Amino acid sequence: MTMSEAVEILADEYGWSSSVPNLSDKLKRGSLRYGEAVELADVLGYDIVWQKRREVR
Structure with missing residues (x-):
């Protein structure tokens, strides 16, 4: 997926800037x-x- 495609979906689904x-x-x-x-x-x-990290001793 290109950054342009991701930004387009973010704008549509989450109201992000389309920039x-x-x-x-x-x-x-x-x-x-x-x-x-x-x-x-x-x-x-x-x-x-x-x-949670596994404790290392």
Whole structure:
């Protein structure tokens, strides 16, 4: 999937800006919020999973 395709779906499903440079800039700056990351992962077909680390001794 291209970034343009992802942004188009994000705009349709989640009300994001339809600007590819806007998403690109957020990724470059590291300013993507957690909720946005969850939505982006959803569009890309991924789930974000929190998993407790195994203790290493």
